[in-house]
Amino acid sequence: MNRAQRAQQLWSLLVVAADNHQILTYDRVARATGVVRPSIGDFLRPIQQYCTENDLPPLTSIVVSDRTGLPGDGFIAAEDVPHAQMAVFRFNWFEHQAPSEVDFASSYSRAPDAR
Numbered sequence: 001m002n003r004a005q006r007a008q009q010l011w012s013l014l015v016v017a018a019d020n021h022q023i024l025t026y027d028r029v030a031r032a033t034g035v036v037r038p039s040i041g042d043f044l045r046p047i048q049q050y051c052t053e054n055d056l057p058p059l060t061s062i063v064v065s066d067r068t069g070l071p072g073d074g075f076i077a078a079e080d081v082p083h084a085q086m087a088v089f090r091f092n093w094f095e096h097q098a099p100s101e102v103d104f105a106s107s108y109s110r111a112p113d114a115r
Helices: 002-020 025-031 037-053 081-090 101-110
Strands: none
Touching: 002 025, 002 081, 002 101, 025 037, 037 081
16 A cells, blocks of 8 residues: 555544544554554655645644654644644534545645655
């Protein structure tokens, strides 16, 4: 599975979690998807970029470290994480068509380099 396909998989997981007002840890995402924990951030980057480019709430803000309760270092979509998470929970994600593999690949190509 390539990066854009993994982003599609994670998008679905995050949309359902957002609809249920759930915060997910990186470990939980890893267990649900089979993606090794260190790779999750790279698969979240196209989602973060897609949301930024399309004026959507930062969906990736609901994936956090179990130690800090905050997104990882690669999260740059918002400074006020709790406020961003509330925006994610208020947004009706099911009215927004899920991005395609091409959408995510294109967004990733424009994403800032990871820190």
